[in-house]
Amino acid sequence: MPTDSPSPAPAGSPVSPAPSGSTIAERLAVVRARIAAAAGAAGRDPGEVRLLVATKTQPAEAVLEALAAGVDLIGENRVQELVAKAPAVAGRVADGALEVHMIGHLQRNKINQVLATATGLETLDSPELARAISDRCVRDERTLDVLVQVNVSGEESKSGVTPEDAAGLATAVAALPGLRLRGFMTIGARVEDSGEQGVRAGFARLRAIRDGVLASGAPGTAAATELSMGMTNDLELAIAEGATIVRVGTAIFGPRPTPPR
Template structure:
């Protein structure tokens, strides 16, 4: 009998209007349509479901609907939800990315669960994570997937390194043991307060950073092709500019604070 303290993955997720499964279908359709409109293969764009503020049961409902990549903004939430997804992680059928700012004193907690980190923005942080990975024997095929976060808007409220400095940081990160540089991440300008062309320009700038790093052929940069950019409100613009991962939370779970419908159990 399963441990009642840890929710197990629902075998029969709710599928009615407003359910997580129904919302996921809409999001996936949006991604596919945006890719086709950009002349791209929809299979080249992955959906990362952002689980900020969501309870473990809502996350499990998303997994039951086929989600295999989730992202967490806060370390404490990552730790709290770890038991609920432990089986999927152990089986290798789920990736968990840290997509929020990481402080050095939280590294150990993140590495206990996360399979990837999208928010590297300094060499000091990268070195500290590398040291811990090496100490844990997490090297070679077990290296941690990491992305460099780039602040393409220049807004002080957003984390990330400046685009002009991102290439140098990326090549330095790529050379560190225990880390595998997989690409770049950014948070775009708010579409509500910016014209579409400004939002797209930011995404295009990240693509240019990525292309420059790949073209450098610096050691360890050959796998740095990912572009994690675009969220609920601007995923179409991001896909048009080459996003390979879009991070969506609100469109999957509803506005923050909304409690998903209970999951049927049979």
């Protein structure tokens, strides 16, 4: 895909909650239309942008409803939910019809659980975690697609390597056996806190990191083209800055249920 800066696209304001009577398939159609419109406004092919459906807190029945509507990429934030929903989607994963990404922070003591159920990891953020996953992949004779998570906003509440250290980590990851470096991921700042220009600047920085790694020609980095960035409220901004994966949950499933006290 092109690595130069895309043309600006108008940012859509946060979408209103879907009517209570709308189905997951109808909400998916709305999100796909938003993606297509944002890509078109940026002069990009909508086919360059994949929709990852974030299934955090959603029951298996809702996930299966989304899959029936054509979803082929889902993401889980929590290892326990990833494992709990694995039996419901195992057949589609085995057939190659579905990718399952871990999109939450991963502790080293849960690597085996993730490797047993996920096809990709978007939150690789340290050399120690990379080496531990590499060792398990080599032992299991498999290869895992990984994205390096970068904290472009500098917020302490967000995980990820610093932008200054991102290229070095990516190059090191690319050289490890059992790992296939596919690109970079970030959780952007909130529009309410940083404004549209601030959010776009963070996404643009991730794109620049990706482009620099690709241009370096370092071994194992040629496939590192992915930019996983943008969610329900800022996907237009992310697509304008080159996102190849947008992670959307709320606009598809509605607000997450409040956990019991």
